[in-house]
Structures are given as structure tokens and as C-alpha cells.
Amino acid sequence: MSRLRYVALLLFFIASAVMAYPLVIVVESYHPENDWDKAYLNGLRSKLDGVAELDFIALDTKRLPTSAHLEQADLAFYEIQQKKPDLVVLGDDAALALLGPRLARMKMPVVFLGINADPAQYFGGKLPEHITGVIERPLYQQNFNLIRELLPHAKRILVLLDQDRSAYFLQTDIQRLKRNDIDVVLVNNYSLWQNKVMNANLQYDAIVLGTYQALIGADAKHVDADEVMAWTRAHSPVPIFGFWDFAISRKAAAGGMVLSGFEHGAMAGSMARSILKNPQQSLPIRQSNHGHLMFSRTQASYWKIQIPNKLSKQVSWLP
Incomplete structure (x- = not known):
């Protein structure tokens, strides 16, 4: 060399x-x-x-x-x-x-x-x-207050969660708010989840989706999160909101004060x-971060949700 x-x-x-x-x-x-x-x-x-x-x-x-x-x-x-x-x-x-x-x-x-x-x-x-x-720290109180403003006739709100480890912490945090108009339900079985969604209008005026990625199907196998979201959106009789930005889209939840x-x-x-x-x-x-307002135009229109002028300039709009 x-x-x-x-x-x-x-x-x-x-x-x-x-x-x-x-x-x-x-x-x-x-x-x-x-x-x-x-x-x-x-x-x-x-x-x-x-x-x-x-x-x-x-x-x-x-x-x-x-x-x-x-x-x-x-x-x-x-x-x-x-x-x-x-x-x-x-x-x-x-x-x-x-x-x-x-x-x-x-x-x-x-x-x-x-x-x-x-x-x-x-x-x-x-x-x-x-x-x-x-x-x-998802923005629980802000979301519940937002739903109240957008759906003034709403009396009760269902927060639906799977039974992942994080879900129990979310449940505890929401219960600390001591709000009588909020019910938090944890399920790990997909058919039970479907039952809760389909019959939501018997007790509730809106659903807020928390964690939904750890549900188990009838075959004892994990159910894909996209399938859960698509089914929930297609069968819910009441408007759906979310705590995180990934839950908001034209084929998912209508909107919310979300974390990124x-x-x-x-x-x-x-x-x-x-x-x-x-x-x-x-x-x-x-x-x-403190979160930001995000809504799907498609879902807001479907559920006839009107965004007040004082909030419209703050909204990040999705299709």
C-alpha cells in the first residue's frame, strides 16, 4: 500500500x-x-x-x-x-x-x-x-365543554375506552372532574364495544373515543384499530368526538380539542x-401542548354541527 x-x-x-x-x-x-x-x-x-x-x-x-x-x-x-x-x-x-x-x-x-x-x-x-x-394529559374538560357548546341540548356524554393500561389512568383523571353528565366505560370485548355504540342514543347524546386499539374479537384475536374506528363511525347513532388528532377524519370522529x-x-x-x-x-x-381545535368538514356536516364564529378561526379543518 x-x-x-x-x-x-x-x-x-x-x-x-x-x-x-x-x-x-x-x-x-x-x-x-x-x-x-x-x-x-x-x-x-x-x-x-x-x-x-x-x-x-x-x-x-x-x-x-x-x-x-x-x-x-x-x-x-x-x-x-x-x-x-x-x-x-x-x-x-x-x-x-x-x-x-x-x-x-x-x-x-x-x-x-x-x-x-x-x-x-x-x-x-x-x-x-x-x-x-x-x-x-388529554384535554378532557375542554372537550366536554366544547361538546356542550356545540350540542346545547346534550344531556349525557359517553367516554368509551378499551382496557389498555392507559385507559385506567384516563378513567381516573376523568372521574376526578366529578362531572355528573359524563360516563366512562371500559370494555375489552369488541362485540360489547359494538353493543355500547349501537345503543348509545338510549342514554347519551355524544360519544368521545378514548383508547380503542386493544379490543379482542370473538376469535380471541386483536381487532385492528382502523376496523374499530370505521365500524364505530358507520354505526354510531350520535356524534363522535376524539381526544387525539389521529382520531379525526372524514371517516372517523367529527372533531375535538385534540393533542398532536x-x-x-x-x-x-x-x-x-x-x-x-x-x-x-x-x-x-x-x-x-395545550391542544388545538380540529374538525372534519364531512363529519361536521353529517352531524349538522355548527361551529360558532368565535371558534371558527381557531379550527384546523380536515376534509
């Missing part, structure tokens, strides 16, 4: 070492096809692409039975131990509950997102210094980026 070529190769390897990106492993509680996951993963990428090498692990807790969750977490933890990332992002409560304490013992920098519970409860009541992130998964992920991505630049800093927990 000529001296010139040797020097060129040496410079190449030195430059490659200098340009090597830190490794960030993202652990999803759910699966990449989940609408919430797709949105927040894009938000994370918007802040970390070109800054870090991203690797992904999906625990798939919405589609797998609860009995399989711990094994999934064990496999994820083993992979983390082998790859030794510079930082781990934990998406949603299942990932934080199953992996947070283990990563805390490793002193691994962690940024969480999509957490509905008090994150400190997963660590015996006190959050470790090297673990921070973004908590998720992309913005949530981008917020967590910014925190991770900051920690990678300065690992010694301590970042406080942040809360998801």
Missing part, C-alpha cells in the same frame, strides 16, 4: 470516528403501525435525524396478551444491554413501567413520552435524576437532543 493511500485511509477512519452519531434506542409500548406511535415517531425523527442513530423496539402491548408483556420487556432490556445506547426513549406507560426501573439501575439516560400516570409512581415515588420526559402526537414526539426529541449534547444537565418534566 502506498504511503499516500495509507494516509488517506487513516484520515477516512478518523473522520468516520469523529462523525459517529450517538445511539438512541426508542422503545414503543405499542407497535409502529399504531396511529399514535406513527405520529410521535415522526416527531422524534424531526429532532433527532442527523443528530443520533435511531434504533427501535416495539413491545406490542396492545396486540399481545398481558401474559406476554414481561417477556417482551425482557427481550428489549437484553437488546439495550447488548447495544449500550447513549440514551433510551420510552414511549407510553407500559414501556416506562416495564423498563424504567431497570434502566434507572443502569444509570441510563431516559426520556419518556406519552405518560398518563404520575411517572414517579414507577420508581417508588421519586423520579431518578437521569430520567425525564413529557407527560400526556407529532408535537408530543418533537417535544421529547428536543429534550433527548439537549441531553445528548450535555449529559450532565437535569431537565424538568414537561407537559404536552
Whole structure:
């Protein structure tokens, strides 16, 4: 090998070492096809692409039975131990509950997102210094008040949830509002879900869809979330609203004061980026954005929902 070529190769390897990106492993509680996951993963990428090498692990807790969750977490933890990332992002409560304490013992920098519970409860009541992130608080009161304004004759509202881990935290938060006009119902069986929807008009004037991605069909298998939404929209006798932007479309819920998964992920991505630049800093927990009004013109028209002038300029309209 000529001296010139040797020097060129040496410079190449030195430059490659200098340009090597830190490794960030993202652990999803759910699966990449989940609408919430797709949105927040894009938000994370918007802040970390070109800054870090991203690797992904999906625990798939919405589609797998609860009995399989711990094994999934064990496999994820083993992979983390082998790859030794510079930082781990934990998406949603299942990932934080199953992996947070283990990563805390490793002193691994962690940024969480999509957490509905008090994150400190997963660590015996006190959050470790090297673990921070973004908590998720859907805008319950704002949505209920909005529905009251748009449907002035409405007397009762049904919040319909599956029985995923997050659903119980949502139920508790809504019950804390102590509103007599709101009923929160959790079901894990798809046929029971269908029954609740088809007969909603016997008791309720509107449905707000919470979590609906973990329902089990008659064959004991997971029911695809898009199928649940399409069926619910086609058979509901009352207007449907949603807490998250992915639930709003011409073939889904009519609208709501929604949170954005992309913005949530981008917020967590910014925190991770900051920690990678300065690992010694301590970042406080942040809360998801204040939300924004989003409506489908098709669904608003179908349900004859009139948006007051004072709100119309605030609405992000979808077809």
C-alpha cells in the first residue's frame, strides 16, 4: 500500500470516528403501525435525524396478551444491554413501567413520552435524576365543554375506552372532574364495544373515543384499530368526538380539542437532543401542548354541527 493511500485511509477512519452519531434506542409500548406511535415517531425523527442513530423496539402491548408483556420487556432490556445506547426513549406507560426501573439501575439516560400516570409512581415515588420526559394529559374538560357548546341540548356524554393500561389512568383523571353528565366505560370485548355504540342514543347524546386499539374479537384475536374506528363511525347513532388528532377524519370522529402526537414526539426529541449534547444537565418534566381545535368538514356536516364564529378561526379543518 502506498504511503499516500495509507494516509488517506487513516484520515477516512478518523473522520468516520469523529462523525459517529450517538445511539438512541426508542422503545414503543405499542407497535409502529399504531396511529399514535406513527405520529410521535415522526416527531422524534424531526429532532433527532442527523443528530443520533435511531434504533427501535416495539413491545406490542396492545396486540399481545398481558401474559406476554414481561417477556417482551425482557427481550428489549437484553437488546439495550447488548447495544449500550447513549440514551433510551420510552414511549407510553407500559414501556416506562416495564423498563424504567431497570434502566434507572443502569444509570441510563431516559426520556419518556406519552405518560398518563404520575411517572414517579414507577420508581417508588421519586423520579431518578437521569430520567425525564413529557407527560400526556388529554384535554378532557375542554372537550366536554366544547361538546356542550356545540350540542346545547346534550344531556349525557359517553367516554368509551378499551382496557389498555392507559385507559385506567384516563378513567381516573376523568372521574376526578366529578362531572355528573359524563360516563366512562371500559370494555375489552369488541362485540360489547359494538353493543355500547349501537345503543348509545338510549342514554347519551355524544360519544368521545378514548383508547380503542386493544379490543379482542370473538376469535380471541386483536381487532385492528382502523376496523374499530370505521365500524364505530358507520354505526354510531350520535356524534363522535376524539381526544387525539389521529382520531379525526372524514371517516372517523367529527372533531375535538385534540393533542398532536407529532408535537408530543418533537417535544421529547428536543429534550433527548439537549441531553445528548450535555449529559450532565437535569431537565424538568414537561407537559404536552395545550391542544388545538380540529374538525372534519364531512363529519361536521353529517352531524349538522355548527361551529360558532368565535371558534371558527381557531379550527384546523380536515376534509
